[in-house]
Amino acid sequence: MANANEQLPAGWVAEWDANHQRYIFIESASGRAQWEPPAEQSTPSVDQPPAASTPPIAAHNKRRQYASNQGQIYYGANQSQPAEQSGYLGAGPQASNLFTPGLAIMENQQFSQQQQAHPPPTPQYFGGQSDYGQAPAYGQPQQPAAQPQMGGLADQFGNMGLGGGGGAQKGYHLQTANLITSPPDPLELLQPPPEIRLPPNSAISNSPFVTADPSYQRCTINAIPTTSSLLGKAKAPLALVITPYRTVGEGEPPVPLVTDTVIARCRRCRTYINPYVQFIDGGNRWRCCMCNMSNEVPQLFDWDEARNQPGDRWARAELNHSVVEFVAPNEYMVRPPQPAVYVYLLDVSHNAVQSGMVATATRTLLENLDRIPDEGGRTKVAIICFDVALYFFSMTPGSSESSMLVVSDIDDVFLPKPTDILVTLKDARDALENLLGKIGDMFKDNHAAGSAMGPALQAGFKLMAPIGGRITMLSASLPSLGEGALKNREDAKILGTSKESNLLQAASPFYKTFAIECSRAQVSVDMFLFSSTYQDVATLACLPHYTSGQTYYYPTFNAARPEDAVKFAHEFGEVLAMPIMLEAVMRVRATRGLRMSAFHGNFFVRSTDLLAMPAVPQDQSYTIEVQIDETLTTPSVLFQTAVLHTTCYGERRIRVITTAVPTTTNLSEVFASADQVAIATYLANKSVERSLTHKLEDARDFVVARVVDLLTAYKASMTSGGATAAGQLAAPENLKMLPALVLGLIKNVGIRQSAQIPPDLRAYAQALLSSLPSQNLIAYLYPTLYSLHDMPEEVGSVGEHGLIMPAPLPPSAERFQRYGLYLIEDGQTMFLWVGRDAVPQLISDVFNMPNYEALRGGKTTLPVLDNPFSQRVNAVVQKTREMRRGVYYPHLYIVKEDGEPPLRLWALSALIQDRADALPSYQQFIGTMKDKVNGTSY
Template structure:
């Protein structure tokens, strides 16, 4: 066994050789790039290189009905002739079932393989896992071949072929639905769907784990042809907006309990910071069609009856009248094609709400900046930097209708207000010779703070722009000699709420010191000796009820809070984060931030600027509905749960997601059920809108169907939320035990209920292919900075990490748990260059997070979405350093937080392009800092970077191999 805990007995290598002989085409498809050599360098080319990626491919989902085999949809005329209860659907032949979130199912197999990281679909011809990498390395790396895949993931629409990928051809359960064209279809009479196949594998035979699985879409949702009204492939919402932990729902509560699998929805209503980056249909009908019983919105999965005059709700079964205007375009005054309506074709739509959905006119965008002006913010340069960043981004604030309002409040041991109202003429217009120097007023009463002026504190951005600019120009100078080290942040929050409570809006706090006076004052309670012990649990709980109690009042007034915290000392993030947590805000933590470092200034400027520019939804509520047989039983994320099923958001952020736990109450008899999430909100353009997200999922009473369609990434998101909840309520040890025991229960159930073959004496860990990454992700949760047992992690770091884990959308969450690792010294020729077709920068192939993949002569990039490390091996040759950084020695390279030197060498340009691509996001504000790490450099920095290798032993945790063998021993006990 190697030092990293993986078996080295030659068995895996033999399997690889056998697989290579079976799949010569996989190696023929490898990229044999021409790379420059450096023969004159004094370098030991016999140094140990990373072990070959010896895992074999795994079988996949497979087994769904082919779209080409779908029967014709019933015709309109035939439906009319069938009587009043006949199903009313458009007479379009060859109507396919829902393709859910599985895109481009009609594409050739090789195109799908390219799209999903070298995976084969349907016919099993392409290898599963990472594509083979070219052997040659210009910087001394030994030959590396990343092994070919095995049986392919089936696309779920046809039987798996028996091609070279090893897919199993099985057409025995592909049956006709028995629906002839023009005949009504009874949904309850549809024969059993050939759902995703269950493929078994041994986890210990697939080491290192195939990390390409982490980029896969969920198992396909397979619905019968009559489930949706039209042929639209987007009838089911894309998994970016809503995904279910189980893409086949158990038909009863006992089966769900028996499976040990969680049933939950992961909802992200917005996937871009700006509306222009999304392509969502907008319906401007003033008469919104909703079920009169359950209040669900009409969607692609309803049924029309009575010759199309009525529609049957797919959630509760109630029959409703079709509005008279439903088939008439009142805007253009013409008859509308019913089947072209967006709400009957798309799983995600926006409705423009009529006045009946408004309690009051839509509120304007309102921003109150609470700025720490104490000596701490002067010393680290925060106040001057923030003033400049806000001024530079005033034009980016949502203000298309000139209704945006702003206010500024300074705080140390007093509260400072600024009169920003311009002088006006008798007719009310702004005087041209108005004095642009704003006046400042101080309030020293911290226990009962008050507003010193009735007007002039909260002003229109457009009308008073010169006064605002003048204040921001002078703000840094105004307090430059301040020596007051106190911070009355709680009192400032209280008075900021009083200022905007009649309107609502957003309070943005920027603080670099612990609130130690006034309302909600806190004390430094962290003791380094308590870290890593049971006493640490108390540090993750709030020390003052002020910040949690105020959340209800703030939420009722439609006021949300965001915290930007910059202290280099203890700041009690655990307490301060409660107000953002329950007002739909976020806590951003910048430990050790200082304006003297350009990297810190750039990070703050980018993140604060993106935060201010995002188009928020105001006065928002989220309600999730399901069929009568299910109930929404748990809600996780940053919001306030106003009632049993209504989540309240004073402002709806665009970079967060939410987990809704689902309970089955009654037996489900339908072949599929639906879930629908609706967000009622006001836009920045003063419109009241409703975003409706709908998915339908098949049901089954067979445990293999449930396991074969489980979404491992969605399950990880659910388990992460449960771990955060447990850590905040009970402790870190209990949080780690919770996720471990849930995984153990799932594996035990799989072994007991689904394993029918004799596994012999090898005692493998058997699991289904579609969930084979779940143990790796659970291991990553346990090792994450939020939960890892360690005496070196400050409580502020843990608390800020928990805040991120509670809100990150699934792609960013998975990356935060299992970071990406790229090998830069031997990346393919196309990596770091624009793709010829898309123009997007091509990223290198990802590498497993284990020290066995790190060569001492190599150059690597690690990133988890929040931080990046550029790792330079101790034996990196001088030519690599020259090509990558333009320096003749790596000793001249800056280490720690820094940007790489810019030079015009091709390798440097490609590395900088890769870093820029990673930082480029349309749906997240984070600008990851870059840390340059030399393997023989500063030990603390090297140790920090090494904790990202979650497959290795870190602190008091096990290697992934040891983690699996421990699970195996418990399963076989």
């Protein structure tokens, strides 16, 4: 058309937006009518440029007026058009990239496609006869089990409803599975959660990013009941799982940053503007989606600060993304952003030196000085060593020398020098490097056996309290002197009894009260614990728990074993380089009628709903229970998490995560929208809480009872009774794996019934259960099993979407062949299980040993040999270490089928679908649940 404005009614103009290749229709008068083009002519497509003869129309220099529903005109979408066609469901290529599951689905999908495209390779080696019949050749693909087609998973990406603009479909399609005849399929855990189906036009943008990626924030149910009684009838937990600072992997979209400090918030409920608000009054005001309050649009909201000209409101990140970060203006600061401060407390007692911890820690710190965040040159560091006394180091800026100051009075801790102990990293770099190279020699002959950990913590706190920051404690023995001294309370007689939960509670009030002091002063504490004997992890973990830190535990650490040194050096190096968020507070808001009722995770609850986090590490998860206090009358509800923090680069920011969820009065929609991964994460947190307030047995009974109640409610409400009902255990298709995850939870070291688990190991497992993000936690509860000896030749090679991984198998020894090679992993530990009839060529190719008899079990580093199979196995092992978020570097153990019994039993305990000691197999567990649901023993 020659001129777009010729077809518009009076008072309207069309502006061509060259950046976005679309027209913006602007009503210059104050009327509210919406114009549509004549029937015989089409509105210019948002995806096509104008005809060559159509000149761009100059932008108006006055503030734009937006009519009602103007966003629909802007995007060229007719209101009567189906939501699928207008892009609201996000069913396009962009949407398929939003969800990054724990194991790369696209890699498995590619493996499935290539397995069909390529015939099985020619057998390389023959396994011989075994009890299981003729062994297939090593290197020959196994016959694929009956599994869902992976191609279907790709289709589900497109139907996730990530567009959030409102789905035209009504309700959820509820499918019922019989758990008795439906064995667990690990591929189910790789699928995205049930889609969020919002009413049409819920969002003002059709961006594929208006629904938050579930890895940032997910809800246990994606259709919220309108009343608490309906929720109670469903017996489904209502909770949010939040990982506000998850790492962004390669190829993932970064969180957009709004830098103009224009922040629009509701005057009443303080909600941040987001894609689910409504613009009214010609675009001059916006209506809050939480409380319906009408608010003024800030004057500079439509101004492009970078270009110093009118901007495009609809291109603003906060209206197109549900996860966004703002640069905060001055009114969000109590004080100017402080520099990042790191204080390292290093145990130099006899045990620490002899184990090699001191040498490994100082070398790792020296090698990673360049990785410590220090963009502005403001970062400050200090090193304090301790045994029965405290050793401070004074480093003069500009000098390469340092002097040691010894404080032996640990009952009244003081700083021996007011300056030069906490120094700027940039200015004291030479002295710091020199010191780190000498500490090992200084204490190599140290025979002091005591540990003044408490006084060392107090000294570090005094040093950094005016500023705040992070204390990193590295300790190799039980604190024995001064404040916080502990006694060995490990008692084998009470392990496995009702009194065992006492060992999981803090033995001294010092660590909790000191943690609260740290939280007030914006000081966070990380614990690295190395003792080969009892160290009371349960008590020491209080510090990271209440200061938003993390606990890392290395039992029987010995740097003489390269595997121990590599694991610690990798994890400590990643922690050193981690960009942390300082001085943080987090608050979760929700639509009226919803209330945050309980909080789980590493933080301190400062008020009823304000969580204090002195430092927020990446990939730490938090679970918040939600209660329905009033009847919900809106078609959808919103949850908005806001984290105000200072970056380690000295900038005050606010990260905002908004999730919209539809409401429903239909019980079937509640069940069909339930997210089994989020529910399992919630149950893991509740089990830890219950084990501390009650008993370990109560924790196990509680999580099982919650699932039984849910399945009982589902049977009563959604299935019809009949003659065959007693032989079935009905569950929604989307919750098929929940019983398997709960079985993995009650078999987890954190709450498992056993008299053989040391209390330190159990306490550390509980710390992981309450802090791991869902992506890592699910693997920790339901370990992954790969068959390596018969993996297709494409597996272990790099494909279009990265390294091609094997298809995961259910964790059960039923999958084992006596000639096979298997990898079992749970994100914390990996086992290579070698069958006793493994052919010599396989042993040679993977382990460089002549035969099975020459192979030794135990902790190992897999050699990389000059043959394709060795390289592929190493690639799978390395990818397994890298594919989950976090700093963890799992140990690898070789486990021989007839090897050392303790190691065999440890590896077999990861096969959670099998019976172990008094713990049931999956079939027994399902049978027990069926009896309880059907009332035969409940």
